[in-house]
Amino acid sequence: MIRGAWGRDPLLPRAFSLLAVGPGGTADILAKTVGRGTALLERALPGAEVDVLGPLGSNFPEPQADTTDLLVAGGVGLPPLYMQAAVAADRRQVARSEMIYGGRGGDDLVLLREMEAMGLNLFLTTENGAVGTKGLVTKALEARLEHHRGTPIRVMGCGPNAMLWAVARLARDKGVPCFISLEEQMACGIGVCLGCAIPARSRPYRYVCSNGPVFDAADVLDVEVTAAPVAPAACPA
Amino acid sequence: MSAVNLAIETGGIAFRNPILTASGTFGYGREFEGLTDLRALGGLVTKGISPKPRFGNATPRICETASGMLNSIGLENVGVEGFERDKLPYLRECGTRVLVNFFGATFDEYVDCGARLDALDGVDGLEMNVSCPNIKAGGIEFGTDPRVLRDLVRACRAAIRKPLWIKLTPNTSDIVALAVACAEGGADGLSIINTITGMAIDARTRRPKIATIFGGLSGPAIKPIALRMVYQVRRAGVSLPISGIGGIQDATDAIEFFLAGASTVQVGTQSFVDPDASGRIVRDLEARLAADGIHDVRELVGALVVK
Numbered sequence: 001m002i003r004g005a006w007g008r009d010p011l012l013p014r015a016f017s018l019l020a021v022g023p024g025g026t027a028d029i030l031a032k033t034v035g036r037g038t039a040l041l042e043r044a045l046p047g048a049e050v051d052v053l054g055p056l057g058s059n060f061p062e063p064q065a066d067t068t069d070l071l072v073a074g075g076v077g078l079p080p081l082y083m084q085a086a087v088a089a090d091r092r093q094v095a096r097s098e099m100i101y102g103g104r105g106g107d108d109l110v111l112l113r114e115m116e117a118m119g120l121n122l123f124l125t126t127e128n129g130a131v132g133t134k135g136l137v138t139k140a141l142e143a144r145l146e147h148h149r150g151t152p153i154r155v156m157g158c159g160p161n162a163m164l165w166a167v168a169r170l171a172r173d174k175g176v177p178c179f180i181s182l183e184e185q186m187a188c189g190i191g192v193c194l195g196c197a198i199p200a201r202s203r204p205y206r207y208v209c210s211n212g213p214v215f216d217a218a219d220v221l222d223v224e225v226t227a228a229p230v231a232p233a234a235c236p237a
Numbered sequence: 238m239s240a241v242n243l244a245i246e247t248g249g250i251a252f253r254n255p256i257l258t259a260s261g262t263f264g265y266g267r268e269f270e271g272l273t274d275l276r277a278l279g280g281l282v283t284k285g286i287s288p289k290p291r292f293g294n295a296t297p298r299i300c301e302t303a304s305g306m307l308n309s310i311g312l313e314n315v316g317v318e319g320f321e322r323d324k325l326p327y328l329r330e331c332g333t334r335v336l337v338n339f340f341g342a343t344f345d346e347y348v349d350c351g352a353r354l355d356a357l358d359g360v361d362g363l364e365m366n367v368s369c370p371n372i373k374a375g376g377i378e379f380g381t382d383p384r385v386l387r388d389l390v391r392a393c394r395a396a397i398r399k400p401l402w403i404k405l406t407p408n409t410s411d412i413v414a415l416a417v418a419c420a421e422g423g424a425d426g427l428s429i430i431n432t433i434t435g436m437a438i439d440a441r442t443r444r445p446k447i448a449t450i451f452g453g454l455s456g457p458a459i460k461p462i463a464l465r466m467v468y469q470v471r472r473a474g475v476s477l478p479i480s481g482i483g484g485i486q487d488a489t490d491a492i493e494f495f496l497a498g499a500s501t502v503q504v505g506t507q508s509f510v511d512p513d514a515s516g517r518i519v520r521d522l523e524a525r526l527a528a529d530g531i532h533d534v535r536e537l538v539g540a541l542v543v544k
């Protein structure tokens with residue numbers, strides 16, 4: 001969770017994924033400007049102070065020597081998968097990972113040279129066809145799942161939730177384990193406000209900040225909320 | 238020994254200092270381990286507890302608003318048993334006063350919940366949340382009708398020996414009548430205020446921003462309303478001590494509440510902005526009083542100057 005000296009408005013810190021952790025306690029994030037908080041971050045000058053609470057939450061499962069990981073990133077969902085690939089590269093296992101990375105247009109795809117330098121196999125898609133294959137990441141994922149059929153693979157996704165649900169359904173239909181890093185509105189980031197709930201099979205609700213953001217897709221995909229609260233649902237607070 | 242006294246005994250409880258944390262914004266304390274020093278706080282108020290666990294409302298449950306936020310968590314909590322088993326052992330050792338916030342869906346549930354919590358070792362006091370819909374009365378909040386409120390407080394009072402504070406809802410046109418009802422019912426203190434019912438709309442999608450359409454507004458946006466209500470109750474001469482709540486971000490905000498008549502304050506939404514907010518307020522309050530030559534925080538309570 002990150003917040004600058006913004007006064008009273010916007011009030012709450014913003015959630016970001018770590019892109020890379022450098023020496024001496026430095027860290028990189030990749031932020032897309034979508035509203036006021038991110039605009040303020042974009043405008044922040046070098047040396048400006050920000051409050052950082054973290055690192056928080058769960059990671060993708062560790063790379064495994066005998067398993068191919070299909071990393072599926074949508075736009076600014078790249079950071080945790082970039083980090084995952086970097087870990088694999090450090091362990092000289094990058095050949096066991098491939099990155100399927102999509103965006104609306106070519107400008108949405110960043111850090112391509114860095115990922116190539118890791119030796120990562122890249123499959124790029126854009127909705128307008130400017131870079132890579134034209135279409136959505138799910139189309140490219142389908143092709144890669146087909147390519148690896150019969151070998152041990154896992155899917156790991158991060159991006160807009162709608163994309164993640166499509167990715168998770170695809171993986172489920174092919175019987176492939178899948179992990180997704182979800183987004184929800186957040187206030188505290190530490191499991192206290194209970195604002196970032198998502199319906200889950202293992203419990204009526206799990207929290208994106210403290211149980212996630214990375215979830216086993218089987219626990220959170222297409223969950224019907226059946227558990228009725230004890231009192232009427234419209235109780236505020 | 239510091240030159241400034243922050244200690245205060247109020248509402249039946251002796252506090253190290255008057256800075257508490259507000260229900261629903263501080264979990265069950267443990268979540269803040271390593272982020273703030275619980276031993277430096279006056280006390281903490283737990284998430285609201287009901288007799289049975291509750292799973293809470295549909296999502297999305299929160300959204301940011303101008304200098305504040307809306308929430309409709311749905312009073313999700315671990316229930317009395319879960320609280321005793323999983324949360325209380327930590328709280329017993331946490332080194333600060335523990336008030337347990339509680340509620341029910343019916344009169345009987347309130348009394349049952351309050352009595353069971355009252356019996357637990359390690360609970361210093363109870364704070365009753367009356368901003369819940371009364372199913373039998375068509376879903377109107379228990380805390381908005383002075384007679385219902387008085388009877389509810391009286392029934393709980395009879396079952397509870399520990400200090401009992403009532404957390405008033407601001408969703409009323411007459412906060413004083415509610416405060417008087419609590420005094421008549423035998424309460425030991427008042428917490429003023431809970432969240433204010435509000436709404437936010439996404440103009441692009443034409444949908445409400447939270448699933449329950451309405452939610453509780455909190456944060457700096459509500460501070461003027463909270464101050465007004467604390468002051469109104471104080472000015473009316475209601476005998477109960479007040480814990481002031483609403484948009485408190487720093488020591489100055491806390492002092493404003495003391496001046497309006499609160500003897501303790503609770504830090505809510507600000508703990509999301511800065512998990513050490515309450516600790517910082519304690520430190521800043523002490524420094525501020527020392528700098529101003531005020532030896533005892535109690536001098537500030539109700540010291541508003543109105544010409």
Ligand SMILES: Cc1cc2nc3c(=O)[nH]c(=O)nc-3n(C[C@H](O)[C@H](O)[C@H](O)COP(=O)(O)OP(=O)(O)OC[C@H]3O[C@@H](n4cnc5c(N)ncnc54)[C@H](O)[C@@H]3O)c2cc1C
Pocket residue numbers: 010014015016017018029030031032033034035036037038039076079182183184185186208213301
């Ligand atoms: C676990 C997690 C990791 C994230 N990682 C990154 C990242 O690495 N890089 C990045 O650019 N963004 C990331 N985000 C999204 C980022 O938090 C939001 O874009 C940011 O909070 C928007 O703030 P704003 O003030 O600019 O926009 P606002 O004006 O607040 O809102 C603009 C839009 O962003 C959405 N939004 C606002 N707050 C949140 C929130 N807390 N979570 C999700 N959506 C929100 C709103 O619904 C709206 O559509 C992440 C979100 C989560 C939950």
Ligand SMILES: Cc1cc2nc3c(=O)[nH]c(=O)nc-3n(C[C@H](O)[C@H](O)[C@H](O)COP(=O)(O)O)c2cc1C
Pocket residue numbers: 193194237259260261262284285308310312338366404430431432454455456457459482483484485503504505506507
């Ligand atoms: C996410 C959230 C959850 C809350 N849960 C409870 C609760 O369980 N019981 C209760 O009495 N008040 C609850 N409150 C209200 C707060 O304790 C407090 O009265 C209110 O937020 C106003 O203070 P603030 O502006 O400092 O946040 C909750 C508030 C928030 C923001």
Ligand code: FES
Pocket residue numbers: 185186187188189190191192193194195196197207208209210
């Ligand atoms: S953001 Fe508060 S519980 Fe997850």
